[in-house]
Amino acid sequence: MKRFFRGFTILWVVWRYGLHDMVLSSFNHPWLKGITRVLRLGRNWTEPRGQRLREALEQLGPIFVKFGQVLSTRRDLLPPDIAEELSLLQDRVPSFDSRIAVQTIERAFRKPLAEVFVSFDEKPIASASIAQVHFATIRTREGTLRDVAVKVLRPGMLPVIDSDLALMRTMAELVEKFSADGKRLKPRQVVAEFDTYLHDELDLMREASNAAQLRRNMEGLDLVLIPEVFWDFCHQEVMVMERMNGVPINQVDTLRAAGVDIPKLARDGVTIFFTQVFRDGFFHADMHPGNIQVSLEPESFGRYISLDFGIVGTLTEFDKEYLAQNFTAFFRRDYKRVAELHIESGWVPPDTRVDELEAAIRAVCEPYFDRPLKEISLGMVLMRLFQTSRRFQVEIQPQLVLLQKTLLNIEGLGRQLDPDLDLWSTAKPFLEKWMLDQMGPQRLWRELKSQAPRYAKLLPDMPRLVHQYLARNGNGADNDQMLKELLVQQKLTNKLLQIIICGGIGFVLGLVVLQLFIRVRIF
């Protein structure tokens, strides 16, 4: 019954903002076009379609607002006017009663609030659709007092999410079935991705583990602070972390007045992102200004503070290679290579013609070279590349779309701080290092090192294994014969080892020469 009323509300909002007109007019069945005309009832909407969609989503509540926010990042799928308008969506939701937050904490830890925290500020400092944040103080196992931020999930979200998602799935199926654009927009896939995203956000243990991993990865870099997670105080619905103290990144005047080197800050942002992408393959993917602050504390002055670890992206070696090779081929204007890379990846249907794909990529990328290098947006290049690839039925992996969206955020942020930021020059050393790392002796050494424990375990066992084998397979003449065979085999193995060592030395020398070549030619 509840779902019926919710469905009815959605239909009403859709009609009120004229969204049916937008959706139905794209449907290719004549009878649906007829219904559109009837439903229009002589009304005409003066506001742009993007604005109407945004207002409708705001009216439908936080889950739809989140959906719009996530959708706004899919610029590869949406027309620019809609994507732009959806990016203005903000989940301005009233905070929930702090008594409910306290109840959630007490239920999670099965003890009164006063036994969990030394002090707890009942007034939330931030509130969003899924969670709200309170400040508190804890006593750690070592007995020290620490100031913390406590993120508490909004209660009762799961049934609301599940019911709204069920309705979204039905709408997606309809759009996919009847709309002319249905196949291209992949609405069911988009809703499925959103489903995973929302359910992930509902598990704060997951967010806490993302934070811990990112903190470990960023330790040596000295450019960004990530709050420490206090695992003894974490639960699926409650996350307790070190309280950070910084100035939001968009308060540039405050930062400048405090003496922060703003152009360096812009470069550091790019460095952090590319380190996360190319070194770690694990990146913060929710880089909106609300989640980024800058420390003004003397011991960490001018360093970034990163918050909110609900969305992270992970990249495989294959993804990284795809990115690095595409970027470098793009900057050499080698569009044939870009097309070949897409075909080699196996994402393009086998009957695709390389020359057609190459021509399409050239048409998309070439206009960028009209601008100075510092004005080129890697995020835009990637987006155009994905859009072009889609026309050739290339399935772009979701993690790469997430990366492209984050790249756009980083670039936007970087250029807001320093309009002269040359993204390519800042990114180049990473790609260079990564490419050398992939082909160089370091890789060989790393592989050998990672296999070493296996050999270290096998070698001491060898005599025992040989003895066992001989014992099991009889004695006397048979054993003599077997020992002879073993000696022959050992000789062969020695020969083989000599060949491998010589070959290895030759290979390493070859790689060194190749590296020198890459240094000179590629970059």
Ligand SMILES: Nc1ncnc2c1ncn2[C@@H]1O[C@H](COP(=O)(O)OP(=O)(O)OP(=O)(O)O)[C@@H](O)[C@H]1O
């Ligand atoms: N460790 C922390 N120390 C200090 N303040 C924090 C900390 N974590 C979060 N906050 C504050 O709470 C706000 C909301 O936190 P966070 O972004 O993690 O919540 P959210 O519910 O995921 O919000 P949204 O989805 O809108 O980004 C932050 O913008 C920041 O002001």
